[in-house]
Amino acid sequence: MQYNSRNAGTYAVLDLKGDVDLSCSPDARKQILQCLEAGRHLLIDLSAVSYIDSSGVASLVEGYQTAKKKNLRFGLVGVSSAAMGVLQLARLDKVFPIHASVEERMSADG
Amino acid sequence: MSSTANVYALLAKGEAYSLEDQLELLADVTQSFAESLEIEATLRNAIEKFMQYLDAEAASIFLLDTDTVADNPDLVCRACAGPVDISGLRLPGDTGIIGKTITSRCCQIVRDVSKDPDFAKQVDADTGFVTRSILCTPLIVRQKCIGALELINKRGGDGLFDDQDRHLLGALASSAALAIHNARMADRLVEQERMRKELELAREIQMDLLPAPGRDGFPVVGMNVPAREVSGDFYDFLRRDDGLIYFSLADVSGKGMNAALLMAKVSSLLHHLAREISDPGELLTRVNVELCESISHGMFVTIVAGFLDPASGRIDLANAGHQPPLLHHGDGSFEEIVATAPPLGVLAGCQFPVTTLKLNDSSLYLFTDGVTESLDENNRPLAVDGFIELVRAAEYGPAARRLQGIVAELRKPAVSQRDDITLMVIETDGDRRPDAMKTxxxxxxxxxxxxxxxxxxxxxxxxxxxxxxxxxxxxxxxxxxxxxxxxxxxxxxxxxxxxxxxxxxxxxxxxxxxxxxxxxxxxxxxxxxxxxxxxxxxxxxxxxxxxxxxxxxxxxxxxxxxxxxxxxxxxxxx
Missing domain, CATH: 3.30.565.10 (Histidine kinase-like ATPase, C-terminal domain)
Structure with missing residues (x-):
């Protein structure tokens, strides 16, 4: 897995790439929580995720819950079909706010 | 000198007893009853005190004999004090003043027995004792009269028992009745525990009658889960010197100890004969003749018995009134092996036809109705279809593991086991998977x-x-x-x-x-x-x-x- 963080308006955007599995999900979790600890609204870009396992999904759930607690905005953008398949299995596709892109999310925020 | 001893000392001097003395005695006796479940000894000890305290010549406790189930149970003397030992004396339940006390459930004072028509003279005649006056009170516990406490011949004063004696004896009797009741309950518990241990032992012996599991890959695997401590089901198998493998699975009618004993007899007979006889029809005929001669009325045995030739996979089997075995073919389909003859122990002259089949890559399941009559969570019997589902779900792996899987399903809390569960599977290689050839x-x-x-x-x-x-x-x-x-x-x-x-x-x-x-x-x-x-x-x-x-x-x-x-x-x- 590779990751990269960038800014888009009031959001921090975390791009995750490659396979998000048990070997790297602890890193992904750390990145997600760090952004939120810093008080940033967070979007996670999953467009380049080729695989995500339940430990990766667990990190997303933890991010979502942490953001809620801190009153920060949180969302997934550009979810790849591989990642979407897993989110659907976990019945989380209706739980996470999901948008096609960062831009679409920002215009949805208004 | 303790205060209780004090009371007896006073009594010995013939002094009248006070209310405190009475309470003292009552407390003393109640305490000794409470402490002891050795009821005979406690009663002997208590009756001695009652006699001394109430200044009588003799005293006795008669209990209705709980072992006799007659409408009018006998009276048995369980403890006595005085010059004549009548303990163990057995009288018809309506005898004399005691009988009257018990029937009326009221305390009786008889000042002169010679004038009382109810008095039973025979005991005096037999023992040489001379009864003059009697105080007799019923022993009542939980509204049930269990016997009576009797004092004979007041020694002091005018030689007559009075109302004070009657009240005191009534109080002592309540305490004694409760102690007897408790001791009986305790005895019953001990007896139940002994029965439980015996059943456990019987179960161990019975489990020992089942064959030890064969080595890995042995073609026959069986399993038995009794519904009670002991089971009426059994299975058996053995490899004969000529290589043939005998197998049987049976269900003895009824449950519990008599079924278990019959099971022991039938399985031993078969086990012995199966070394000599290789025709399952003849085997069952022989055992049937023996059983028809000796079996208790109304009991019978359903059984499937047969022989497997492990080299060729050929099975000869005979079925005496048992559930049809189920053949699970390699292609996943099921076939019932139907053959009918009456159960063993019913009809002396009957024949048991032999069915021959080839095992090939199939597995033959034998089972008792405890399997098919298990109730699912909706209280519906599993039936053969339900059993087929379980076999299908546990289709792969070594036979022993598959049977364990099936039994685990049958023993789930949602499924209620009503009868002994016994299962056997036979396949030419007990460790093969039905689809192994194809995987x-x-x-x-x-x-x-x-x-x-x-x-x-x-x-x-x-x-x-x-x-x-x-x-x-x-x-x-x-x-x-x-x-x-x-x-x-x-x-x-x-x-x-x-x-x-x-x-x-x-x-x-x-x-x-x-x-x-x-x-x-x-x-x-x-x-x-x-x-x-x-x-x-x-x-x-x-x-x-x-x-x-x-x-x-x-x-x-x-x-x-x-x-x-x-x-x-x-x-x-x-």
């Missing part, structure tokens, strides 16, 4: 239980899935399930310390792909591996859900021959 290994690999190994494993699984024609979506799902299964081994079986090995074998039988994972970790608690409720939003616990969701069939357990756990997952492919 083809795609690949097998071993890897260290480290997260870094998961990527390459996923790549291999995906390639394998594609190689037997899975579409992209299915291949991705299989990858997810296998990945989660491997993760579980790494994280939970090995606790994430990267120390152990995982082996993964992928096979296909043309219609299913089969993934089997094995580890070398300590046995995991299988109850803990459960999918969680997805409505509850929390980070962990999704893996098991993914596996269950994706795969058609999952089975996990502990390895038999070495330390470790296995998980076998199946998925239909087009």
């Amino acid at each position: 083809q290994q795609i690949f097998a690999l071993h890897f260290r239980a480290e997260p870094e190994r998961l990527g390459p494993v996923r790549a291999l699984v995906k390639r394998a899935a594609q190689s037997f024609g899975c579409n992209e979506t299915l291949a991705d799902k299989l990858v997810i399930a296998v990945n989660e299964a491997c993760m579980n081994v790494i994280q939970h079986a090995y606790h994430g310390d990267g120390s152990g090995e995982v082996s993964l074998e992928v096979r296909t039988n043309g219609t299913q792909v089969i993934f089997r994972l094995e580890d070398q970790a300590d046995p995991i608690d299988l109850k803990c591996v459960q999918p969680r409720d997805l409505d509850e939003l929390r980070p962990g616990g999704l893996g098991v859900h993914f596996i269950r969701e994706i795969m058609d069939h999952c089975e996990m357990g502990h390895l038999e021959k070495r330390r470790g756990n296995y998980l076998e997952m199946r998925k239909a492919i087009d």
